[in-house]
Amino acid sequence: MMPAAGSISSLVAVLWLLNVVLDTGGQLAFKAAANAPGDGLTRWLHMARRPWLWLGIGCYVIEFLIWIAFLSLLPLSEAILLGSINIVAVMVAGRLLFGEKLTRLRVAGILLVTLGVAIVGVAG
Amino acid sequence: MKHGWFYLIGFLLLMGFDSIGAISFKYAGMHALPVEANIEWLLRLFAKPWVYGAVVGYIGAFFTWMTLLKHAPIGPAFAASHLEVVSVMLLSVWLFDEHLTAGRVLGAVAILAGIVCLGLAESHEHVPEPAEA
Numbered sequence: 001m002m003p004a005a006g007s008i009s010s011l012v013a014v015l016w017l018l019n020v021v022l023d024t025g026g027q028l029a030f031k032a033a034a035n036a037p038g039d040g041l042t043r044w045l046h047m048a049r050r051p052w053l054w055l056g057i058g059c060y061v062i063e064f065l066i067w068i069a070f071l072s073l074l075p076l077s078e079a080i081l082l083g084s085i086n087i088v089a090v091m092v093a094g095r096l097l098f099g100e101k102l103t104r105l106r107v108a109g110i111l112l113v114t115l116g117v118a119i120v121g122v123a124g
Numbered sequence: 125m126k127h128g129w130f131y132l133i134g135f136l137l138l139m140g141f142d143s144i145g146a147i148s149f150k151y152a153g154m155h156a157l158p159v160e161a162n163i164e165w166l167l168r169l170f171a172k173p174w175v176y177g178a179v180v181g182y183i184g185a186f187f188t189w190m191t192l193l194k195h196a197p198i199g200p201a202f203a204a205s206h207l208e209v210v211s212v213m214l215l216s217v218w219l220f221d222e223h224l225t226a227g228r229v230l231g232a233v234a235i236l237a238g239i240v241c242l243g244l245a246e247s248h249e250h251v252p253e254p255a256e257a
Contacts, residue, residue, distance in 0.1 A: 011159075068169065068178075071146075072153030077216035077228055080146055080209055084235045087206065087242070105245035112238030116231040123227025 015070040016082060019063060024089045026059030028097060081120045088113050127195060134192045135204040138185055142208035143215055145181025148174050150220070203243025209235060 033052035036043050047053045071079050088110050094100040102110075152174035156165055169175055192201055213232060216222045 068153045069159045071150045075222045076150045077213040077222045080212045109238045109241030116234030120231035
């Protein structure tokens, strides 16, 4: 079944949003998982007993499929640019959850990447 | 620069693996059309070799990145690791007959400028660790 033109673009938007959420969620989960104490095998066993590592892996597996679906519906040259928003989302989430610093240069970078993605999103 | 060649080859390798990953993903999707949220789509996807090419690209990129990070400063490494946006765009024109529209070129320029800013920000914030004895 081929969706109509209008529903293709809304499906693309949903896939794009899911990709950002899963990528950011996955990276934050891995960051939380990496906070495990000990080293070597003890550390890995500790990580395996807590949900963060598995949550991260789960996010990445689903993201893998979502990203393929997204790329099937858009030209690759457009999709790869729209995917750059992940860089921004991870930094903003890191600021909110882990209190990472946002310096002026970082804010400039975030704004420029967002602007670029917006231009591609609007103009194609 | 003593390690100039090491960095250059490392970053080109990283860009190569990332491009292989993105292009394999695109081929994987193209050969499994139409996109459906069901098991048939997954079976079509994993029956073709492309999806495994994507996995190889990502594993290669991961190990190249980890090796580079041992030696290269994080800021420039971060910026260089996102340059595959450019190589993938150019390869798309060649492989998939896509067009570099004004919107895409303008957007890519802004994104690249942003990535350079983020790379510079990383360089400023990370004090280099003392060299190992």
